Amino acid sequence: MEPDKYLILKEALEATRHAIIEEADEEVIIDPAGYNNYLRLNKSQFELLLRLIQPQIERSSTLMRETTSAAEKLALTLRFLATGESFISLNYQSRLSTSFICRTIPEVCEAIYGKLKESFLQVPSNALEWELISKDFAIKWQFPNCLGALDGKHINFRVSRTQGAFYHNYKGTNSIILLALVDAHCRFLFVDVGTNGRANDAGVLQRSPLKQILENEESLPRDSAVGRRRNLPYVVVADDAFPLQRHIMKPYPYHTNNKKKQIYNLRLSRARHVVEHAFGILCNRFRVFLTTMNVKVETVEKITLACIVLHNFLLQADHNYINSYTSNSSTTLSTASDGPYNPRKGEAERIRQDFTEYFCEEGKLDWVNQKLN
Known part of the structure; x- marks a missing residue:
């Protein structure tokens, strides 16, 4: 691939990398009900859930690459749960690789269950x-x-x-x-x-x-x-x-x-x-x-x-x-x-x-x- 074409493709990918979270943020300003329908949570619920699981799913950026934020991972997972879309479809929306999506969704789901089960899924004990x-x-x-x-x-x-x-x-x-x-x-x-x-x-x-x-x-x-x-x-x-x-x-x-x-x-x-x-x-x-x-x-x-x-x-x-x-x-x-x-x-x-x-x-x-x- 010629260098100029490679740079153009790289810039295009970087520009659309945060597509899911940016689209959701636009929805909450224009149409709060649309945000709720997009992620199945309203803005305050999303932020509360993010605070709870962020330590488990967040990774540090390195000199070689910038890591995907915890908010993006959570939004990606919630969108998958809300629609059941294929990983290829989510790849086109988020510009995140299918292999990354395949790793991230079970990781985030495991973090959600691990953090919420003690408070929200308890069998009566007495x-x-x-x-x-x-x-x-x-x-x-x-x-x-x-x-x-x-x-x-x-x-x-x-x-x-x-x-x-x-x-x-x-x-x-x-x-x-x-x-x-x-x-x-x-x-x-x-x-x-x-x-x-x-x-x-x-x-x-x-x-x-x-x-x-x-x-x-x-x-x-x-x-x-x-x-x-x-x-x-x-x-x-x-x-x-x-x-x-x-x-x-x-x-x-x-x-x-x-x-x-x-x-x-x-x-x-x-x-x-x-x-x-x-x-x-x-x-x-x-x-x-x-x-x-x-x-x-x-x-x-x-x-x-x-x-x-x-x-x-x-x-x-x-x-x-x-x-x-x-x-x-x-x-x-x-x-x-x-x-x-x-x-x-x-x-x-x-x-x-x-x-x-x-x-x-x-x-x-x-x-x-x-x-x-």
Whole structure:
């Protein structure tokens, strides 16, 4: 390449090097809503997050080259999380090399998760904290003694040829599973990320630390009175992919004409929908989840964990966060099959029947009967 052409190309690259951060700064002056849409954070939230992770991601400049600033790295990562754009596309926007982008995004995601997880992703550690969550479910969703809503979500990514069908799931794609427990306000309480997509939700739970948490009676609230004469344990609500256990309630089987079971399914579905709503908000806010990520599985895990803590961070910082990114998920009534009591399910079945009786008697809601009629 001739020297003059080389200098022209070098000057052009230097002029566009800070394109992403400069474009975002222009947006905040001209259109604050556009800035928020561009990075999924407003200016003050961006600056707060930058202060928290800057020591972990900032590098010193040398005589040979000027380093990329921490602000540019964070803006680049947030733009990727917001859109799921390819590294080539981000390269054209930022004039940063694809190899640099490939290294930077997992580094920044790891820093975000490491800095925010202590404050924004903590499982309740004692009975009092669990009871506060239960009160929110009782007030907001009319489901007593509820500790959270549980569900799993597939995170799709493109595997290398050497990994074969290890991550292949029943939907025909390759994925890892995000298992999540969510409170009444769509805040993630617990997540387990990384199990290959071939496993089902019950299998993920079986190997998850959440299983031990729910089995540790000492950290959970003691059974409490529900209604007039029922003493019931505190439970997690889940769909029919999970096992029926003392601390896990699931719907009755499908296709029943038993009205009491239909009422129970509707009430449980109403409480359980918050986890689907949380997944919907997460995917609408961070649209990288709507794509098939072309990164290593370790990077997929880092991206997922970073988005989870950012979701909780924004939920606390912005009261309009949920309304701004409502999900498209809908809550449907899971009709159940009418059958006799199954003694093999023992105590768990008795607890489910007690919840059913409560929802049909002293805890009934008029609109539920109207919906079923």
